[in-house]
Amino acid sequence: MNVHDSERLAGLLEDAGYVKADQGGDPDLVVFNTCAVRENADNKLYGNLGQLAPAKTRQRDMQIAVGGCLAQKDRETIVRKAPWVDVVFGTHNIGHLPALLERARVERKAQVEILESLETFPSTLPTRRESAYAAWVAISVGCNNTCTFCIVPALRGKEEDRRPGDVLAEVEALVGEGVIEVTLLGQNVNAYGSDLGDREAFSKLLRACGQIEGLERVRFTSPHPRDFTDDVIAAMAETPNVMHQLHMPLQSGSDTVLRAMKRSYRQERFLGIIKKVREAMPDAAISTDIIVGFPGETDEDFEQTMHVVREARFTNAFTFQYSKRPGTPAAEMADQVPKAVVQERYERLIALQEEISWGENKKQVGRTLEILVAEGEGKKDDKTDRLSGRAPDNRLVHFNPSLRGVDGKHSTRPAEPVRPGDVVTVEITYAAPHHLLAEGPALGVRRTRAGDAWEKRTAAPAAKPAGVMLGLPTIGAPAPQAAEPAGGCCSTD
Incomplete structure (x- = not known):
């Protein structure tokens, strides 16, 4: 967001x-x-x-x-x-x-x-999108939940939904510009429709995205277990361009802690959702959020979180040590957990999830996957002569951009360079906890409209228009003056 x-x-x-x-x-x-x-x-x-x-x-x-x-x-x-x-x-x-x-x-x-309520829905404003091939599309803003650890509802207000027609019009316009992947955004994305009087509005929106020609991948983030319904699972399973990837925040595996957090689901409900998703989509990659050390969390509460992690076998987890946020009920709760205890639990959770993530990634070895080539995903790509991108389930894949020869042994560079936004078919040969490798030559390259859009955006720019500069300057004390003029540098953000 x-x-x-x-x-x-x-x-x-x-x-x-x-x-x-x-x-x-x-x-x-x-x-x-x-x-x-x-x-x-x-x-x-x-x-x-x-x-x-x-x-x-x-x-x-x-x-x-x-x-x-x-x-x-x-x-x-x-x-x-x-x-x-x-x-x-x-x-x-x-x-x-x-x-x-x-x-x-x-x-x-x-x-x-500072205004206390939304004046204009942000999606009506002009946008300078970071990517030419993938785009965020907000379907709602704000949140109606009252989680005791979270300050977001107080800062972003009550949920407000966009009309489905407005959302689809934006998606269609993006596809017309070359975008082939869209992520639908909301603070509680699957509560979409509460403003519209339609409890199935979100699943209908997913299915409608499936009718947009040229849109190859649809994702969404983040849902809430309370509102995650069977019609959404069916829409994910039955709509070809909706990816089998789900980010489902757990926060805690303990019913006692979930009650204190005012999370309106319990361990059984959460694991039931995971089971239904896997029954409908056995290949689904599921990630989560977990808070360690919420006030009052006991050793037994934490062991319940570890139990859910073992049962759910998340592809990855975003794990956080609880920190007080002034203005939230949790900040005033008794039984704040000592930092040393939180740290020890956190390290145990990280170790368990790393083991599970690695095990789940190893199951991908030998699979043939279509990778949407990304820009800036592989920090070592320049040194390794690899490119990087995302599998349909959003796993990060580093791959060899050479093409396999007709005899299956020799390889050559593609006649035209592989670009961000293009789709490459690869065979996975190695798994690490947080990424996959395709070390052999690629099986094929499909040049896309998204790659064309990236190429157009990154072509030599025309003369820069007059204007004032936006960026991040060199910070700190200015460097001493040298005897001869020297070029400086700064980072932009």
């Missing part, structure tokens, strides 16, 4: 005349889009703002804006702690950013604007 909001912010700023900053100097504008789910988000923001102070001192016209969930939560606190910030905006008014920046520039004072 935050990544997609950042794409909206980039689109708004480009429409207002900003251009992405080149590496090598201080930009005119830096925007932080923040999260508030975990405590380290606060620390990271204020640390980065502190490091930006010298850049602001040497370039007084540079503007700094802070938005998103942490801005919605902290409001005036941000300007008090970092008075060099120019704009603070919340989750409900990202469309106001260009106007707030201009007002701050004219009035020479910080602008803080």
Whole structure:
């Protein structure tokens, strides 16, 4: 959700005349889009703002804006702690950013604007999408749940659903631009329809996506076990372009802890969903979220979580040590678990899940898979002469871009280079806990409209239009002046 909001912010700023900053100097504008789910988000923001102070001192016209969930939560606190910030905006008014920046520039004072309810659904705003071949599509915003550890409903508000026709129109437009994979987004995606009076709206939406010609892969995140119904499982199993991949947040395997969390399901219900999904889709890859050390969690409670992990055999798990979020009921609960105990449990959980992930990935060895080639997924691709991408079940695969010869032994480079957005057929030869390898030559390459779109986007750009620069400057104290001019560098975000 935050990544997609950042794409909206980039689109708004480009429409207002900003251009992405080149590496090598201080930009005119830096925007932080923040999260508030975990405590380290606060620390990271204020640390980065502190490091930006010298850049602001040497370039007084540079503007700094802070938005998103942490801005919605902290409001005036941000300007008090970092008075060099120019704009603070919340989750409900990202469309106001260009106007707030201009007002701050004219009035020479910080602008803080936080709305309590959504003014414009974000998907109506312009977008600068990060990918030419895969796209996020928001179907709802906000959440009606009251989980005691979560501050998101207080910051993003009650759930609001888009009309199905608007969602499908956006998907069709994206496909027309070359996108072949879409991920439907919602804070509680399978509660979609609560605003529309249709409990089966989400499964109907999945099936409707299956009718869009040229759309090859449909995913969604994140569902809630409470609202996960049989019609959604059927839609996943029966709609060819809906991937057999499911992210199902567990949070805890203990009924006692789930009750304290106000998670309206229990262990039996959760494992029942997993069983039904696997019966309908034996090849489904299922991932989860788990919180370790929730207030009051006992050794027996934690062992119940370990039991569910063993039973469910998740492909992977996003595991978190509980951290207090001011403003949530859990932050005020008694029996906060000591840090040392949380750490020990966390390490045990990680070790178990690593073992399971590796075991599940080993089952993929020998399989032939179609890989959607990705950009930037393989950090070592340049050194290994490999490319990387995602299998239909979203597993990360690194592969050899050479093509197998007619005799099955010799290999050659494809006549045309393999591009992000193209689809490569490979045979899996090795499994690690978090990725798969296809070390032999690829069995085939299918050049796609998505690859064409990526190639068009990355072609030599035309002359850059006039505008102000958006990016992240070199931070900290300026480097000493050298005897001769030297090129600088900066990172953009």
